[in-house]
Amino acid sequence: MTDPVLESALPRRVVVTGATGKLGRAVVAHLRDVGVDVLAVDRAGGRDPRDVDGEFLLVDLTDYGQVVEAFTGGADEHAGDVEAVVHLAAVPAPGLLPNATTFANNSAATYNVFAAARAAGIKRVVWASSETVLGLPFDTPPPYVPVDEEYPPRPESTYSLNKALEEEMARHFCRWDPDLVMVGLRFSNVMDVEDYAQFPSFDADPQLRRWNLWGYIDARDGAQAVERALAHDRPGADVFIIANADTVMSRSSASLMGEVHPGVEVRKKLGEHETLLSIDKARRLLGYQPQHSWRDHVDPTGG
Numbered sequence: 092m093t094d095p096v097l098e099s100a101l102p103r104r105v106v107v108t109g110a111t112g113k114l115g116r117a118v119v120a121h122l123r124d125v126g127v128d129v130l131a132v133d134r135a136g137g138r139d140p141r142d143v144d145g146e147f148l149l150v151d152l153t154d155y156g157q158v159v160e161a162f163t164g165g166a167d168e169h170a171g172d173v174e175a176v177v178h179l180a181a182v183p184a185p186g187l188l189p190n191a192t193t194f195a196n197n198s199a200a201t202y203n204v205f206a207a208a209r210a211a212g213i214k215r216v217v218w219a220s221s222e223t224v225l226g227l228p229f230d231t232p233p234p235y236v237p238v239d240e241e242y243p244p245r246p247e248s249t250y251s252l253n254k255a256l257e258e259e260m261a262r263h264f265c266r267w268d269p270d271l272v273m274v275g276l277r278f279s280n281v282m283d284v285e286d287y288a289q290f291p292s293f294d295a296d297p298q299l300r301r302w303n304l305w306g307y308i309d310a311r312d313g314a315q316a317v318e319r320a321l322a323h324d325r326p327g328a329d330v331f332i333i334a335n336a337d338t339v340m341s342r343s344s345a346s347l348m349g350e351v352h353p354g355v356e357v358r359k360k361l362g363e364h365e366t367l368l369s370i371d372k373a374r375r376l377l378g379y380q381p382q383h384s385w386r387d388h389v390d391p392t393g394g
């Protein structure tokens with residue numbers, strides 16, 4: 092459903108990095124659906140329409156010159172004033188590559204994106220932070236649930252350390268430029284509809300998905316959050332947890348906490364399957380409203 096007020100607040104032309112990735116594909120499709128002109132960039136894919144349809148530029152974000160060209164219309168056939176950047180490109184989890192390789196790629200890519208946006212005079216940057224900064228995998232229990240944005244980052248991996256540093260870096264970029272709006276979205280574990288078939292199997296062992304408090308984000312709802320964040324116009328750096336409204340489990344959220352983290356304070360009366368990753372701030376300040384649930388796609392009992 093289109094929202095005319097939201098649409099009028101959206102930038103006209105946006106660069107999306109990580110465009111051929113899992114979240115990037117959903118974000119590019121969604122932004123184009125709501126009428127945003129998207130220059131999709133990634134270092135992988137792009138010639139195959141199954142990756143990403145429409146305008147695409149192959150860019151290695153660790154090379155500053157390439158990022159500046161992408162943002163300033165310097166690459167042939169990709170002119171047009173870029174009004175905002177959505178930065179999703181990264182090695183997307185701990186343990187995929189050696190730590191130093193993950194850090195070198197993700198920190199250089201994000202610095203280059205933030206710095207090139209500044210050099211190009213782009214005043215809106217939305218980027219993918221991560222739920223990991225909340226203290227995943229919670230070998231040290233969370234301070235309380237639902238976890239929210241009110242306690243300092245607790246990165247427990249090199250991947251997460253980099254996300255925490257990006258949040259800090261954004262604060263300084265905004266201190267340098269009082270007109271800049273930077274929104275960090277702390278996405279939960281990204282899921283496509285095909286992923287939901289495995290969800291009923293999670294129920295057998297509550298420890299299986301303890302590492303992120305049984306949270307997830309449907310890629311389409313992640314895309315909605317990006318759209319909302321692009322319309323956010325309050326200068327400064329801010330961060331928001333982005334998850335679905337429910338957990339991946341059939342058991343109640345209260346019973347999961349009682350069994351797995353019995354000593355942790357539960358700060359509100361929880362709905363039956365209510366997320367333990369609070370999305371209240373995103374709801375309040377971005378107008379984010381998840382539209383999807385895995386329960387709409389598979390039978391939770393696995394039948």
Ligand SMILES: NC(=O)c1ccc[n+]([C@@H]2O[C@H](COP(=O)([O-])OP(=O)(O)OC[C@H]3O[C@@H](n4cnc5c(N)ncnc54)[C@H](O)[C@@H]3O)[C@@H](O)[C@H]2O)c1
Nearest residue numbers: 109112113114134135151152179180181183219278280281
């Ligand atoms: N997948 C999750 O569960 C999850 C959870 C929280 C946050 N995130 C974050 O969301 C973002 C998107 O994740 P995803 O699941 O779509 O990952 P993905 O691996 O599917 O996509 C990431 C894309 O970034 C590109 N990329 C990486 N380094 C690059 C570079 N130097 N230059 C150009 N392109 C580069 C890759 O080619 C890839 O297409 C990432 O920032 C990730 O850290 C993901």
